[in-house]
Amino acid sequence: MVPEVTHDVAARAELAPVAEAALPVRAAVADVPGPPDPTAGIMTEHAAVRPTWTCTGCASAWPCQTRRQQLTAEYDGAVVALSLYMVICFVEVSADLPHATVGVLYQRFLGWVRPR
Numbered sequence: 001m002v003p004e005v006t007h008d009v010a011a012r013a014e015l016a017p018v019a020e021a022a023l024p025v026r027a028a029v030a031d032v033p034g035p036p037d038p039t040a041g042i043m044t045e046h047a048a049v050r051p052t053w054t055c056t057g058c059a060s061a062w063p064c065q066t067r068r069q070q071l072t073a074e075y076d077g078a079v080v081a082l083s084l085y086m087v088i089c090f091v092e093v094s095a096d097l098p099h100a101t102v103g104v105l106y107q108r109f110l111g112w113v114r115p116r
């Protein structure tokens, strides 16, 4: 069951174990506490700057095209885990950008995730 998307802090805390389970093994080994931080645990120039969610590498809206390609490669064969990770990011961006249109954020964070 997918928890309802909300800005509620308690709901985000509830999602933290799901997010940790969704992380690739190498990120879990890094022992990153709490919900996933797009700027931590992964070596990339294309990390998210919060709360604006712009890319550190190219200043595009995160995840930029390069980061999407990196994430697709990192989660190769694990589209459900990638989807869970992006859902957590979606919840976080929804809290950081409360006036953004949900449909636009959905397409930006989840609309590009496809099974191979």
Ligand SMILES: [Zn+2]
Pocket: 045, 046, 047, 055, 056, 057, 058, 059, 060, 064, 065, 066, 067
């Ligand atoms: Zn970028």
